[in-house]
Amino acid sequence: MxxxxxxxxxxxxxxxxxxxxxxxxxxxxxxxxxxxxxxxxxxxxxxxxxxxxxxxxxxxxxxxxxxxxxxxxxxxxxxxxxxxxxRGCCGTVRLGAMGALPSELTWLVDAYRARYPECGVEFVEFHFSDPFVKLRTGEVDMQLMWLPVPEHRFRVGPVVLTEGRVLAVAEDSPLATRSSVSLEDLAGRTVLDPGEHVPVEWFRAMCPDRTPGGRPIHRGPRARTFHEVLALVAAGRIVCPLNGHVPRYYSYPGVTLLPIDDAPPTEWALALPASVPAPHVQAFVDTARDLGPRRIDDHTTPAATHRLR
The missing domain is CATH 1.10.10.10 (Winged helix-like DNA-binding domain superfamily/Winged helix DNA-binding domain)
Incomplete structure (x- = not known):
């Protein structure tokens, strides 16, 4: 045939x-x-x-x-x-990313542009409260997402970044005097409710429903943006696990960030639509796969406790 x-x-x-x-x-x-x-x-x-x-x-x-x-x-x-x-590859990759993460991808973007001089990368910010809308609507070609990516309409490309995690607590919290915490310290405490647009499996990877020992973790008020999360933490209404790069880029009055000793590492991977990508998009994926993942500078050791004022 x-x-x-x-x-x-x-x-x-x-x-x-x-x-x-x-x-x-x-x-x-x-x-x-x-x-x-x-x-x-x-x-x-x-x-x-x-x-x-x-x-x-x-x-x-x-x-x-x-x-x-x-x-x-x-x-x-x-x-x-x-x-x-x-004929040579050309085009601009529209890459969705949250917050400051584009700053952690300069090594990948530089390598891509060196391989394909006629190509570029444009970052598009998205919020955790509706994490897949830009990917579903085609506003971006791919997104940098923490794993697991649950929706069957997408495919998962290579992991490009890894990092540890921190816990955001109010500076007057009993936990704030500690040098580090464990996931068991979340028992009986309240974390945010991300809202109906956030896939449960994806959010649980960051904010579980129970501690490793099986004790419940409560869901509390909703937040739509990262700064809304920090405001709720500062007010003492929630605690919130966050990724380890946060202390490097953000400050907020009244919030303390504590390394989580036993949290699993966060793996950030490229998520794409299930359809065959455009050649310049596939070239970016291939470049990321060839280079392999990088660990974000470690800000999660006990000595790296941060009080955000």
Missing amino acids: ELRDIEIFLTLAEELHFGRTAERLHLSQARVSQSIRQQERRLGGALFDRSTRTVALTRLGQRLRDDLEPGFGLIRAAVDRAAVAA
Whole structure:
């Protein structure tokens, strides 16, 4: 089966209309019909049930579609990358990131631009309170997200950053005199409620419902932005686990940041739509994979306790 015939079959399997398939592939309708008939003769069975009004996949057609789609997508992506290599890659990657994290990616952006001089990176900020909206709507090409990324509509690329975690508490909290804390210290305390737009599994990776020993952690008031979180902490209404880079970039009156000794490391990975990315976007992913992850400068040792005033 030739690649063009595979493309015709898969397009017809999606459109279920000979005219639209021909228009989409810039072919005549007769050419589409001829290709499908040849494939059916070669396979010895019908791929589509046809009537004067409808076109539907047969069971054989459904199986062939399911078997061909993944491999054909890989072939098209490989051809696209080869074409990019032949003519040079160009375009701007729109990369979603929270807060100050773009500052931790200069090494990756510089390497990408060195490899692909006609390419660039534009950072777009998003908030944790609706973390996937820009990715779903196509406002960004990819996002830097802590793992796990739960939504089935996205795929997870390489991990690019790792770091420890800190706990934000009010400066008059009994915890504030400590040099560090553990996740068990969250027992009986209140953390924020992120709201209905935040996937539960994703948020639990940062703010669990229970301590490792099984004691409950309460959910409290909602916050939409990082500075709203800090305001609630300063007021003594919540405590909040945060990522280890926070002390380097942020200050807020009345908030103390304490290293969490037993918190799992945060892994920041590139999250992309499930569709095949544009060549310049794939080139950024490939660059990140080739270089491997970097650890953000460690601000989470006991000596790094910060009081934000």
